[in-house]
Amino acid sequence: MLKNEKRKAPLLNFAALAALFALLVLLMESGVVSMYVRGIIVQCFYVIIMVTSLNLTMGFLGQLTLGHAGFMAVGAYTSALVAKALLQANILTVGPGSDILLFLICMPAGALMAALFGILVGIPALRLRGDYLAIITLGFGEIIRVLIQNLKFAGSKGLAQGQAGQALIGIPVMNNVYVLFWIASLCVVVMFSFVRSKYGRTIMAIREDDIAASSVGLNNTYYKVFTFTISAMFAGIAGAIFAFRGLGTLSQNDFSFLKSTDYVIMVVLGGMGSLTGSVVAAIVLSVLPELLRAAEQYRMLVYSVVLILVMIFRPAGLLGVYEFSIRKWLPRLFDKKEEVPKA
């Protein structure tokens, strides 16, 4: 009985996603969604990927990282530059449909490059126990930003000019919310399966007790670097979405330290160790500032107060380690009598 239900779970999850998608289509096609709202929806998608991927490192690996926007920058610039190169070489042209193709070619490039940087940062930082990762990623985020500021091919005037960095312009646009919906969903599903897998349990064991973990024969460094790399890779995907979001420009200011801390705040608010919490926090904290545009100058103030309140009243984050599960919810909705088996 229970086994049978478990086998149905992927189907059920897919049905739920399809229902969400139908809702999105309905919204988009009904014409109530303006260009402005569309931009916010796209923002939700890349922020969701950023926050869930950061949660892999913070919540599941238990390591603080302060340069997640740096990996996003690597993914954004790589995918944008590859796209520009492809267009310049006339391998692809911008036209209906081909923008999606172009994006699907450039996004993996950004993801791969971000993953590569993840390995480079992770290997020295994660061999050690303790908070070295936070310090190293803090440095990494700033180095990437300053590097971009001074790289000629990234749109800047170059090192010798000594001028402030300029934006990279002329990036093609791919803001098809339907495609992005499935990309974001796929990312979240992959991360979900990752934390539910043997790998996920292994990294949680290392987080719980690294000496015990190595005493059962686990190569801690390998698993830590692997997870961190996955996390960086997804940040690269988020970066690609960001680069193609529609403005056509990228600037190093989009990936400042403050952005990194924004994502950290979202992870903490949603609950370290809850991907559901990350998705909720990402959506709420993307939409909320837009609703509160009038009070924008108080945003950081409100954030700090909210964060302090959450830390006092819900120290594990809003959702703690809770994960939403359709399989457990459906019986409750339709048949109140059927008892939900306790996990």
Place this chain on the structure above:
Amino acid sequence: MLSIKNLHIHYGAIHAIKGISITVNDGEMVSLIGANGAGKTTILHAVTGLKTATSGEIRYDQYNLRTVEPSRIISLGMAHVPEGRRVFQRMTVAENLDMGAITFKDKARVETNREKVYARFPRLKERARQIAGTLSGGEQQMLATGRALMTDPRVLLMDEPSMGLSPILVKEIFGIIRTLHAAGITILLVEQNARMALSIADRAYVLETGAISMQGKASDLLRDDRVRRAYLGA
């Protein structure tokens, strides 16, 4: 089966282990006793590769353990029960046991080993679904031991199993160690509780600030005046 020869270990400039040699024969229970900071845990960590030795030799059967990856040592039939009941606090008892055999590909063998562990520790079976952090100290020590037994090891390295336990629980844990030994498992037991360790071990080494000051049959050491004065409080 396990032989350590002229082992030196440094922590930075500190010379922690100063050329010790220890042998553990097949089927034997050898105890390593000594005060806090004598270097007992360091030696165990050198054996399992958690700490890199400066020089010396660590042989286990035909293997040179100084060149074997720490993650491979389990597959050689050696298991380590680390100091201080290090269980995975937020996982259940069953999940903790599963972690013990996580490097095993053979599912059927994991299953039989789990049954063996449950047969040996019925209390773990009763509490299979309980979160490990909520177990009592003695149960956590059982769980840490059970986790190590999930790989069905030939050699068990035990680090201070009596640490922080009440005298009754210490007796219980030592009873378990005795039955493990009787079941044919070779044991290297590191202990501060010299009286208990010497009363169940075959042979013992006394470690003092990184060097071995005495060794011999455990029963002889138990009667030795110097040991009695320094470690048994008599």
